[in-house]
Amino acid sequence: xxxxxxxxxxxxxxxxxxxxxxxxxxxxxxxxxxxxxxxxxxxxxxxxxxxxxxxxxxxxxxxxxxxxxxxxxxxxxxxxx
Numbered sequence: 393x394x395x396x397x398x399x400x401x402x403x404x405x406x407x408x409x410x411x412x413x414x415x416x417x418x419x420x421x422x423x424x425x426x427x428x429x430x431x432x433x434x435x436x437x438x439x440x441x442x443x444x445x446x447x448x449x450x451x452x453x454x455x456x457x458x459x460x461x462x463x464x465x466x467x468x469x470x471x472x473x
Contacts, residue, residue: 399441402434406445408466424463431455 404411417423431439436453443451443458446465452458 399437401442428459
C-alpha cells in the first residue's frame with residue numbers, strides 16, 4: 393500500500409498580497425468572494441492545507457470560512473489601498 397502524501401498548497405495561495413494585487417481586488421469583501429469561488433474548486437484536503445499554511449486557528453476545509461479567514465488575514469497584514 394502506498395503511503396498518502398500530505399497535500400501541498402498551490403503556489404498561488406502562498407503569497408496573499410501578490411494574489412490580491414494580481415486580481416486587482418481592493419475591497420476585502422470582493423476578495424473574500426473571489427477566494428471563496430476559487431477554493432470551491434479545490435479538494436477539501438487542499439483547502440485545509442491552505443488554512444493551516446496561513447495559521448488558521450482550528451483549521452477547517454470549508455471554503456467559505458477559509459476565504460473569510462484569508463481575506464481578514466490579508467486585510468490585517470497589509471494596507472488595501
